Amino acid sequence: MASILVVDDELSMREFLDILLRKEGHEVATAADASGALARVAQGDLDLVITDLRLGRDSGIDVLRAVKEQAPSTEVVMVTAFATTENAIQAMKLGAYDYVLKPFKVEELRLVVAKALEHRALVAENRVLRRTVRAPREDALLGRSPAIVEVRELVEKVAPARTTILVTGESGTGKEVVARAIHLHGGRREQPFVAINCGAIPEGLIESELFGHERGAFTGATETRAGLFEVAGSGTLFLDEVGELPPPVQVKLLRALQERRIRRVGGSRDLPVAARIVAATNRELGAEVQAGRFREDLFYRLNVIQIRMPPLRDRREDVPLFLEHFLGRFAAEQGRPHPRLSPEAERALLGHAWPGNVRELANVVERAVTLTTGDVIDLSALPPNLRGRPAAAPAEASALPEVGLDLQGHLDAIERALLEQALERTGGVKTEAARLLSLTFRSLRYRLAKYGIGGE
Secondary structure, three states: OOEEEEEOOOHHHHHHHHHHHHHOOOEEEEEOOHHHHHHHHHOOOOOEEEEEOEEOOEEHHHHHHHHHHHOOOOEEEEEEOOOOHHHHHHHHHOOOOEEEEOOOOHHHHHHHHHHHHHHHHHHHHHHHHHHHOOOOOOOOOOOOOHHHHHHHHHHHHHOOOOOOEEEEOOOOOOHHHHHHHHHHHOOOOOOOEEEEEOOOOOHHHHHHHHHOEOOOOOOOOOOOEOOHHHHHOOOEEEEEOHHHOOHHHHHHHHHHHHHOEEOOEOOOOOEEOOOEEEEEEOOOHHHHHHOOOOOHHHHHHHOOEEEEOOOHHHOHHHHHHHHHHHHHHHHHHOOOOOOEEOHHHHHHHHHOOOOOHHHHHHHHHHHHHHHOOOOEEOHHHOOHHHOOOOOOOOOOOOOOOOOOOOHHHHHHHHHHHHHHHHHHHOOOOHHHHHHHOOOOHHHHHHHHHHHOOOOO
16 A cells, blocks of 8 residues: 555546545545645655646646655656656656656556556665665575574474564574574565664664654654565564664564554554564563563563574584585685685684684684685684683782872773673674673673774
C-alpha cells in the first residue's frame, strides 16, 4: 500500500483516479489546485504524486518543484493533454519520474504507477542497505563439531517458519552468520537481509533508524525517511546486540513485534511490516530482566526460539578448519598464493584459548597473512600474546613521593594500560574487551575515545 496524492483541476479525473488507485490498495488524497497540493505535500508521508501539468491558473511544474524541494524521495508523475517536448524535458530535469499523455489507457497508468513506486522503494532500500547490509559470507556455520552440527540442524528446522528467533552467545561466535543462514534457508533469500548493531547507534538516533521518521520530526529531518523495518520488506531484520536498546525503544519494538505495525518518528499513522525478526545478544537477557535493564515482556516475545552459539573453546576441533579457510580467503583478497603455517605458528594457534572466538581468529590470521612476505607464516607474524610474550603490566601504585603526586594522571595511566591490555588479549574485539573489564560497550567506547585508543 502506498500513499498517493492526485492533483487535477477536473473533478471527474480526480474521482476516476481516486477510485482506480484505491482499488489497487493505495491510500489516496486529492487536490484541485496547486495550493491544495502544496498543503498536502507539506504534511509529508507521500510516496507518489500524480499531477496534471495545467491546473487552471496554476502549473503542475510548481507542484513538482515543491515536492522535490520538500521530499526529494517522493516520486512525481506528470499527466497532461497538452504535451510538448519542452514541457517533457523541463519536467524530467526537475525530477519527474515519468510523463503520461491524456487520454491514457488504464493499464498504461497502472504500469507507470507500479514502476514509480518500485523505483522509490529501490532507492530507499539501496540508500539504507549501503549503510546496513554486508555481503553474505561463504564461511556460514563452518565446522564439524557436534555443537555446530546441532546449531545447523536447529537452523534448518526453524528457517521456514515466521517465528522470531533469539541468537545468543559470546561476542565473535558468529551470531550474524546464524541469522544469515536462517534468512537463506527460509524462502526469503530473494528479499533483503538488513542488519543493525543496536549498541553502535547513538541513543538519540536508534528509534529513527529502526522505525523511520517524518520530515520535520526533529532537527535535521529534512525529508521523510523509511526505517529498517520498512526497508527489510518481507525479508529479515537482524537486530544485533538487542540488549543495548534503550527502554523507550524497547517499548516500541515490543509493539512492532506484537502488532506487526510501526509508526515513524513524528508520524500519525501506523504502517504494516512483514519482516522476520532475528535478534542477537552476548548478554544474559534473563539477568538483564532481573536487573531492570530489559523489559520482561519483550524478552519473552524475542525468546520464542533460542539458538545458542558455542564459544570456539568448546569446539576446538573446528579451529583447523577456520585457520585453513581464513588463510585462503585473506590470501585471495591480497592477490597472493595460499600460505602455510610453520609448525611453531600452528602449535601456538591451536593452543590459544581464543577469548574473542572466531572474530579474533580471523583478525589474527589476516594480520599474519599481511605481515608475511613469503609462503610460510612463522611465529613472528603472530601477536605478542600468541608468541608467549606477556603483555605489558599496568602501572602499579608506588610509595607516595615527598613532594605531591598527580593522582589523576597516575589513575589515567593505569586505566589506559588496562584498556590496551584488554584489547590485546581479545585481539581488538571491543565488545569482548568491555566484558573482560566489566564495562558496557558504550562506556568502553567513551574511555577509548578519551585516550585516543583504537582510532575512535
